[in-house]
Amino acid sequence: MEVKLNLSESLEDYLEAIFDLIKENGSARVTDIANRLHIAASSVNQGLKKLNQEGLVSQEKYGPIELTNAGYRAAEKIRCKHQIIYLFLNRTLGVSEKKADNDACGIEHALSEESFEKMVDYLIKNNYLAEQNCAFKLKENKEEKKMTAEQIMLDKISVGSKAKILKVQSKGRLKRKLMDMGLNRGALVEVKGKAPMGDPIEIRVRGYSLSLRQNEAAEILVKEV
Amino acid sequence: MEVKLNLSESLEDYLEAIFDLIKENGSARVTDIANRLHIAASSVNQGLKKLNQEGLVSQEKYGPIELTNAGYRAAEKIRCKHQIIYLFLNRTLGVSEKKADNDACGIEHALSEESFEKMVDYLIKNNYLAEQNCAFKLKENKEEKKMTAEQIMLDKISVGSKAKILKVQSKGRLKRKLMDMGLNRGALVEVKGKAPMGDPIEIRVRGYSLSLRQNEAAEILVKEV
DNA sequence: GTATATTTTTAGGTTAACCTAAAAACGGGG
DNA sequence: CCCCGTTTTTAGGTTAACCTAAAAATATAC
Numbered sequence: 001m002e003v004k005l006n007l008s009e010s011l012e013d014y015l016e017a018i019f020d021l022i023k024e025n026g027s028a029r030v031t032d033i034a035n036r037l038h039i040a041a042s043s044v045n046q047g048l049k050k051l052n053q054e055g056l057v058s059q060e061k062y063g064p065i066e067l068t069n070a071g072y073r074a075a076e077k078i079r080c081k082h083q084i085i086y087l088f089l090n091r092t093l094g095v096s097e098k099k100a101d102n103d104a105c106g107i108e109h110a111l112s113e114e115s116f117e118k119m120v121d122y123l124i125k126n127n128y129l130a131e132q133n134c135a136f137k138l139k140e141n142k143e144e145k146k147m148t149a150e151q152i153m154l155d156k157i158s159v160g161s162k163a164k165i166l167k168v169q170s171k172g173r174l175k176r177k178l179m180d181m182g183l184n185r186g187a188l189v190e191v192k193g194k195a196p197m198g199d200p201i202e203i204r205v206r207g208y209s210l211s212l213r214q215n216e217a218a219e220i221l222v223k224e225v
Numbered sequence: 226m227e228v229k230l231n232l233s234e235s236l237e238d239y240l241e242a243i244f245d246l247i248k249e250n251g252s253a254r255v256t257d258i259a260n261r262l263h264i265a266a267s268s269v270n271q272g273l274k275k276l277n278q279e280g281l282v283s284q285e286k287y288g289p290i291e292l293t294n295a296g297y298r299a300a301e302k303i304r305c306k307h308q309i310i311y312l313f314l315n316r317t318l319g320v321s322e323k324k325a326d327n328d329a330c331g332i333e334h335a336l337s338e339e340s341f342e343k344m345v346d347y348l349i350k351n352n353y354l355a356e357q358n359c360a361f362k363l364k365e366n367k368e369e370k371k372m373t374a375e376q377i378m379l380d381k382i383s384v385g386s387k388a389k390i391l392k393v394q395s396k397g398r399l400k401r402k403l404m405d406m407g408l409n410r411g412a413l414v415e416v417k418g419k420a421p422m423g424d425p426i427e428i429r430v431r432g433y434s435l436s437l438r439q440n441e442a443a444e445i446l447v448k449e450v
Numbered sequence: 451g452t453a454t455a456t457t458t459t460t461a462g463g464t465t466a467a468c469c470t471a472a473a474a475a476c477g478g479g480g
Numbered sequence: 481c482c483c484c485g486t487t488t489t490t491a492g493g494t495t496a497a498c499c500t501a502a503a504a505a506t507a508t509a510c
Contacts, residue, residue: 010497030458043498045459050496062458062505093343103340110331118318176451179507235467255488268468270489275466287475287488401481404477 005054005074009109012078013037014047015056018065019075026164027186028065058151064166064185066151066223081108081116084129088119091128150224154189155201155217162190163222170219182206183220230279230299234334237303238262239272240281243290244300251389252411253290283376289391289410291376291448306333306341309354313344316353375449379414380426380442387415388447395444407431408445 017036021028034041048065051057056071067075082104089100123129157163165187168178182205192209193202199214242261246253259266273290276282281296292300307329314325348354382388390412393403407430417434418427424439
């Protein structure tokens with residue numbers, strides 16, 4: 001079931017930037033978004049609040065910016081539209097890469113579903129676009145498949161899985177200890193083993209092996225990768 | 226010399242609506258613009274003030290809305306962009322007329338000069354557009370030619386010319402008299418003759434012949450046609 | 451462990467583009 | 481000439497999207 005949410009152009013831009021930054025860097029930070037869109041960080045902050053209310057982004061104060069499933073789908077759709085318009089202008093009309101990309105930014109907010117699909121058909125017909133590409137995925141999206149990994153505490157990760165640290169929740173001494181062990185935001189951890197009662201947990205991070213108590217691991221918010 | 230004025234999307238829409246209404250009805254009224262754009266008349270009024278400041282529209286309180294030369298050129302450019310995008314979507318991609326027109330409305334504000342020209346070239350190459358058409362005129366526009374008739378008082382119109390009444394400036398008795406003679410806004414007048422000292426002036430309006438004193442004619446704002 | 455730098459958030463603006471309601475001006479009919 | 485409906489303008493909002501400056505939280509460096 002397609003829900004049509006009515007995002008403003010700005011919010012679409014924010015969403016798209018978040019999507020891109022997560023693809024590129026693994027995470028989207030307020031300042032990164034602000035730099036990309038050439039606006040103040042405080043403006044991004046306000047935008048995030050709205051996206052949060054719309055249920056497209058999950059954001060806690062000072063916490064990592066993550067897309068919800070709905071947010072991921074919405075962002076992908078916008079990104080895809082952008083890409084199609086870009087390809088169309090650049091490949092079919094021969095518009096320079098820079099201008100084509102720029103124009104795509106503006107047009108993506110205005111183009112109807114119908115025109116978009118006609119562009120896709122045209123690109124496929126002229127072999128500028130393979131069918132399994134971004135554009136085509138859109139049509140398949142109706143089957144609800146899991147597109148964003150869940151946020152979960154490290155002690156809940158099963159042995160053998162890898163995850164990326166989103167946030168260390170605890171405060172003070174404990175937090176300090178965890179971060180000194182290299183458990184910073186963005187770090188990749190692999191759960192190597194768990195003792196019978198789930199305590200301690202053996203993990204590998206940045207090339208080191210560590211042993212964590214369950215209550216310590218329970219303070220670390222991660223996303224499976 | 227191309228001056229690039231930076232109009233907001235709204236102001237471009239206003240300008241385009243004025244342009245279209247003048248083509249269609251011979252005049253653009255605040256309420257007509259408001260209806261076309263589905264906004265309140267007071268909003269149009271504010272917009273007109275801004276266009277006036279930019280020197281694109283000549284507007285006096287309660288007076289007729291006329292485009293200046295600069296305004297006419299700007300409006301024509303926007304209209305033309307709209308038309309080209311419409312043709313492109315509809316003819317090349319087969320987008321329905323309604324959606325194509327709708328999308329053109331949104332896209333026209335975002336499309337760069339480069340993309341626009343590439344679209345024009347494409348349309349010409351595929352015979353969807355004759356060279357003397359709107360798009361092509363744009364390229365010629367560099368030579369400053371007179372595109373809008375001047376606003377002038379009726380007593381300054383030369384014998385044999387036709388003009389359209391924009392406004393009757395006087396008040397009270399005289400205004401009443403003039404309007405009772407059929408000299409309303411929108412009426413077409415033809416100057417049939419002038420006495421040696423320019424007084425009286427013989428005109429023909431709505432099938433009648435009238436004789437006006439010069440001071441009376443000097444109260445009537447017209448536009449040569 | 452504390453100081454310093456960076457990031458995020460809050461507080462408090464501004465501007466453009468809309469709105470409604472009411473006042474002012476206009477235009478036509480008796 | 482005066483009245484009345486329509487049009488235009490003014491007055492006084494609201495909202496979204498930005499801003500700057502400063503406070504609060506977090507991250508890093510010594």
